[in-house]
Amino acid sequence: MSNLRTSRTRLVAAAAGTVLAALALTACGDGTGTQDEGAATKSPSASASTDAGASTPEGAPRTDSTATAPTAAQQAASKTSSASRTPSTGSSTGKSTGSSAATTPVTCEGSNTKTVAAPLTRPVNHLLLTVTNTGSRTCFLYGYPAVRFGEAQSVPPVIEDSQPQAVVTLEPGQSGYASVNLSATDGSAAHGHTVKSLTVWFQGRSLSGSVGRSATPALPVKGVYVDDSLKVTYWQQDMDDAVSW
16 A cells, blocks of 8 residues: 555656656746747738838838928928029010010101191281190100291291290190291381291201101191291290290
């Protein structure tokens, strides 16, 4: 009986030793006493995903979560750079230049005005010249009218005291005026005669000669009487100033 108990005790001890040995063999070296087989083997799917991300072609848009939005400063710099590369069409400059040329004043002369000659009853022996701007630009009516009645070889003198303080300026549609003293009221002047044609020349800024086209306003059918007292006024802005001489 005693021998039987001894044998059982030895078998139990041997079995316990076998279990301890098995536990020792299965223990891992990471200090935890257990082995994580899942962590020890790299996942094929995870590896394939990582490699694919690393081989993204250069210049392709980024779609991963590590991409960051540009800052406000970067956006402003990008807009400034793009604006500096935009070519200028120059259309506004062309329009400004064209507009300036179209509004530059010109000299009044026969091609951009209409001249009318009308005898006056008061003062007597006077003729009123009316020049109207028929053009699209403002024009300057310089000096005085250089008139020739009939076949005269010279133009009559100007009344110096009639010179205005400023050059007569005519907007499109506006008129300027000058009067012509045709003859002496008392008949004291010589070489009086009747003429039936009139030519009017216009002066330029230098007042040294005529410019542009002349005008040939019609006279009354019976003509007008002139003598050696013939003279003209400077161009005037107002009709009343023209007929006061």
